[in-house]
Amino acid sequence: MPAKTEVILTEKKINRALTRIAHEILEQNPDAKSRVVIGIITRGAYLARRIAAIIEELEGVEIPVGLMDIGLYRDDVHSKLDQPVVERTEILFDVVNRNVILIDDVLFTGRTVRAALDQIVDFGRPRTIQLAVLIDRGHRELPIKADYVGVNIPTAKEDQVILHVTERDEIDQVLIQKGKGAKPGAGRGKKGGNG
Amino acid sequence: MSRLHSRHLLGLENVPEADISLILKTTNSFREVIDRTIKKVPTLRGITVLNLFYEPSTRTRISFELAEKRLSADTVNFTTSTSSVKKGESLRDTVQNIEAMKIDMVVVRHSSPGAPYYLTRCMDANIINAGDGAHEHPTQALLDMYTIWKKYGRLDGLRIVLVGDVKHSRVIRSNIWGLKTMGASVALCGPSTLLPYEVEKFGCDVYTDIDEALDGADVVNVMRIQLERQQSGLFPSQREYTNLFGINKQRLKLLNKNFTIMHPGPMNRGVEITSEVADSGNSVILEQVTNGQAVRMAVLYLLSGRKEEEG
Numbered sequence: 001m002p003a004k005t006e007v008i009l010t011e012k013k014i015n016r017a018l019t020r021i022a023h024e025i026l027e028q029n030p031d032a033k034s035r036v037v038i039g040i041i042t043r044g045a046y047l048a049r050r051i052a053a054i055i056e057e058l059e060g061v062e063i064p065v066g067l068m069d070i071g072l073y074r075d076d077v078h079s080k081l082d083q084p085v086v087e088r089t090e091i092l093f094d095v096v097n098r099n100v101i102l103i104d105d106v107l108f109t110g111r112t113v114r115a116a117l118d119q120i121v122d123f124g125r126p127r128t129i130q131l132a133v134l135i136d137r138g139h140r141e142l143p144i145k146a147d148y149v150g151v152n153i154p155t156a157k158e159d160q161v162i163l164h165v166t167e168r169d170e171i172d173q174v175l176i177q178k179g180k181g182a183k184p185g186a187g188r189g190k191k192g193g194n195g
Numbered sequence: 196m197s198r199l200h201s202r203h204l205l206g207l208e209n210v211p212e213a214d215i216s217l218i219l220k221t222t223n224s225f226r227e228v229i230d231r232t233i234k235k236v237p238t239l240r241g242i243t244v245l246n247l248f249y250e251p252s253t254r255t256r257i258s259f260e261l262a263e264k265r266l267s268a269d270t271v272n273f274t275t276s277t278s279s280v281k282k283g284e285s286l287r288d289t290v291q292n293i294e295a296m297k298i299d300m301v302v303v304r305h306s307s308p309g310a311p312y313y314l315t316r317c318m319d320a321n322i323i324n325a326g327d328g329a330h331e332h333p334t335q336a337l338l339d340m341y342t343i344w345k346k347y348g349r350l351d352g353l354r355i356v357l358v359g360d361v362k363h364s365r366v367i368r369s370n371i372w373g374l375k376t377m378g379a380s381v382a383l384c385g386p387s388t389l390l391p392y393e394v395e396k397f398g399c400d401v402y403t404d405i406d407e408a409l410d411g412a413d414v415v416n417v418m419r420i421q422l423e424r425q426q427s428g429l430f431p432s433q434r435e436y437t438n439l440f441g442i443n444k445q446r447l448k449l450l451n452k453n454f455t456i457m458h459p460g461p462m463n464r465g466v467e468i469t470s471e472v473a474d475s476g477n478s479v480i481l482e483q484v485t486n487g488q489a490v491r492m493a494v495l496y497l498l499s500g501r502k503e504e505e506g
Binding site: 069071072073074077078082083084085086087088089090118119122123124 | 197198217220221223224225227228231232233235236237238239241242266496497499500
């Protein structure tokens with residue numbers, strides 16, 4: 001059975017959600033010196049850059065952006081046939097005593113975020129770590145909750161939620177692939193449902 | 196998602212370009228890990244690696260061991276001098292006994308060419324060749340290639356000269372295969388007594404005159420001249436070798452601008468390379484050592500957990 005694909009968020013809605021998240025981050029973190037954002041590679045990295053750009057536009061101050069690949073901290077490295085390609089983690093600032101805002105595209109099982117938390121702690125001891133996601137689709141397998149959510153989208157566990165960004169995919173949109181035909185990892189760049 | 200074509204790394208001969216590219220790209224990611232304050236990631240937790248060294252080694256063994264530790268693998272070190280090899284146990288029996296203690300990966304150095312390949316036939320672990328006789332030393336060549344790639348952003352089209360004992364050097368052999376696959380132009384240079392029979396079959400330019408070899412080259416990778424082989428009469432004297440093949444400041448003028456000097460170590464300063472050259476701004480000799488760890492982390496990561504049925 002071929003999977004049914006549906007657009008659930010358009011460019012306009014994505015931008016609106018990101019702008020709101022940026023405002024909320026500023027509200028919760030008024031101290032410009034201590035706040036930094038870290039995007040989870042791949043799609044979270046694009047969102048982190050965009051949120052940082054919005055924050056800079058609103059406040060006129062730069063916010064450091066880090067990029068993080070969580071591949072080395074996954075809990076299923078040896079249970080998969082193929083190793084995920086490890087991208088370069090680039091956190092060129094000190095996280096100690098900073099308010100770190102972790103950014104990802106889709107919050108699903110919570111395992112990606114668990115890996116990211118472990119990795120950040122290896123870089124130092126931030127004052128806080130907060131989580132911002134564009135989409136919360138439910139089905140958590142770990143006790144993890146986002147501080148900033150763009151959109152809540154009810155899904156079935158076997159669905160695939162895929163973010164496309166213009167930088168990579170020539171269009172800004174969020175798709176949902178319904179049903180069992182949706183193969184885990186079918187979304188380009190989305191790593192096998194680690195979510 | 197991507198994976199290597201083999202579950203072992205035995206040599207670079209016949210390793211496709213896609214695999215070498217994947218290793219270099221992954222190395223670049225691991226290079227960042229070893230610059231962190233906490234130089235450790237939990238990736239290989241639960242994986243046990245055996246370092247099986249039948250030949251002496253400092254650099255390679257420490258480099259592998261650190262790479263394993265930085266990936267959180269458990270490591271066991273084996274050296275022949277303190278083992279039952281002294282009691283006459285065969286290689287096969289030794290490894291099968293150790294494997295019975297649940298070893299996942301083996302890093303092997305052995306004086307016999309093909310020993311790593313032999314191990315793939317008598318055990319299930321992933322095998323990594325850390326040097327087998329005069330055959331291959333793939334991780335050394337990979338770290339040389341990564342160091343060059345990091346500096347120039349490419350390997351194809353670069354002119355790379357490998358100087359030294361072409362006949363006995365496993366480092367040269369692995370470099371030839373890897374560099375040629377990646378599109379570099381490779382030149383070999385050494386005394387004619389240290390060139391193997393049918394050296395032309397490598398498909399490289401071969402020189403016995405160092406000045407001709409260096410002319411217009413981008414990278415010079417200087418091999419250690421094995422002083423222990425001097426007795427066998429393959430070259431008349433150390434001083435003659437230094438005069439004819441030693442890399443000194445004068446000879447650097449023949450190279451292209453932005454040239455690079457490499458040496459896999461251990462160096463005989465004043466023999467195959469002068470201190471002035473080894474310590475110059477164009478020398479990346481210590482960078483090679485640092486990159487070696489990252490390359491070995493990448494190889495361990497990419498091979499780990501790969502089972503027989505997947506090929």
